[in-house]
Amino acid sequence: MVDPRTGDGVGSLVGRTPQLGRDRIVAELVPSPRFADVSFGSYVPAPDQPSQARAVEVLQGLAERVRAGRAGEQGGSGLRRLLGGRPKAPAGAPGVYLDGGFGVGKTHLLASTWHAVPGPKAFGTFVEYTNLVGALGFAEAVRALSPMTLVAIDEFELDDPGDTVLMARLLRELVDAGVHLAATSNTLPGSLGEGRFAADDFLREIQAVGSHFEVARVDGEDYRHRGLPDPPAPLDDADLVTAARDAGPGAVLDDFGALTEHLARVHPSRYRALLDGVEAVFWRDVRPLADQNVALRTVVLADRMYDLSLPLAVSGAGLADLFTPEMLEGGYRKKYYRALSRLTSLARGTA
Incomplete structure (x- = not known):
């Protein structure tokens, strides 16, 4: 205009x-063009920051669990597939949570994980997922995300009590459905919400969010x-x-x-x-x-x-x-x- x-x-x-219609909202849950071609191989850990190389290893392990889970699902019985069930997930945390400062490559690593696993899968910012729930309603959002092998959440943050309760419920539903999770944030799970609202009043929900993740720290200087x-x-x-x-x-x-x-x-x-x-x-x-x-x-x-x-x-x-x-x-x-x-x-x- x-x-x-x-x-x-x-x-x-x-x-x-x-x-926007429902189909476009869900279809846009993919990495942005700047991360369309990234991979674990294209991420270069800083030699003086061992946590970066460790984060790659942790996320590669998650990708292996996702692929193993999908292979087990495809090899399951016809009856289980008919009933819509999933096999028991491989051992390991259902999710990995990357904690670190700005510009250390967390989104690059998150997108690399997304690219390394089979679909259906989803990638979006925390705000995009809360907006998805707002646009579709909670039950429909769960139905849209439950078939995913991986839900990747960039810039995870709890800004208010409503988001805290919402994300605790959503993540619980997805984990129960066998979905693996990967997230990035600048805040450790136990500190989500600090300085924004009375986080102590929602400690149970915050702890529930953290229980789904193995935390991997990513240190370094903002590359920008x-x-x-x-x-x-x-x-x-x-x-x-x-x-x-x-x-x-x-x-x-x-x-x-x-x-x-x-x-x-x-x-x-x-x-x-x-x-x-x-x-x-x-x-x-x-x-x-x-x-x-x-x-x-x-x-x-x-x-x-x-x-x-x-x-x-x-x-x-x-x-x-x-x-x-x-x-x-x-x-x-x-x-x-x-x-x-x-x-x-x-x-x-x-x-």
């Missing part, structure tokens, strides 16, 4: 209202910051419009305030579809985000932009000032720092 406020011939995200320059300085408005026009028909240019208002009217499960056909993103008159809800929606949009490797340029405030100091010290700080890391990478053109 072309927005006349941004200059003739330049598209805009504001005004787009994508609609290894020897790379600071994010580019913001452009002035005139140069931003010129750059957006020069970027071609796949560019979108939005007033940042109008864009954040529009995000409130689009369900986060549709943010990927919001970016259909987009090849470059331009934000005009960026200002620090003072509202937590607005900031969290912007984080989801940043994640979807990063999935698609969309170049980013801005005017107004710099990306480093997008989130207030209070936000960067609060309970959601890990989400905000991840978003800053990813947006900076997109602005550098090094995503």
Whole structure:
């Protein structure tokens, strides 16, 4: 959609209202294009970080259990297949949980695990799974995910009590159905929810989530910051419009305030579809985000932009000032720092 406020011939995200059916929501539970061809072999552990090589070994073990489980299922009796039953899962934890900082390759390893196992299988962010439940309902989401050999959950985090109870129930249902799990997070299972709500009141649910996983730590430095320059300085408005026009028909240019208002009217499960056909993103008159809800929606949009490797340029405030100091010290700080890391990478053109 072309927005006349941004200059003739330049598209805009504001005004787009994508609609998604059940089949597309489930079909999109695959690794993003940037991780379409990764493998365990393409992950290069840092020599001074032995936990990275150990994480590869743990996930390869999980992939072997998934493959063994599928082989046992295919070799089971006709009666068991007729009744829809599954053989007993091979010994070992039903899931692996990668804990580590930003940019150490956790998503690369998670996608490598997904690629290494037979289907049907699902890969998505934590938010995409909660959105799946919101779009389909809990029972239908369980039916959609229960046939999977593996459910991979990137950026696992419990942001509120509702998510805590929901994910505890969902994971229990999937494990009972014989589904293996793999997850990444920046928070150990026992610390999920800290700083966001009264996590002690939901200790049973948090412990239930943790019981499904073997934890593997992944240490290291954020690769997006290894020897790379600071994010580019913001452009002035005139140069931003010129750059957006020069970027071609796949560019979108939005007033940042109008864009954040529009995000409130689009369900986060549709943010990927919001970016259909987009090849470059331009934000005009960026200002620090003072509202937590607005900031969290912007984080989801940043994640979807990063999935698609969309170049980013801005005017107004710099990306480093997008989130207030209070936000960067609060309970959601890990989400905000991840978003800053990813947006900076997109602005550098090094995503």
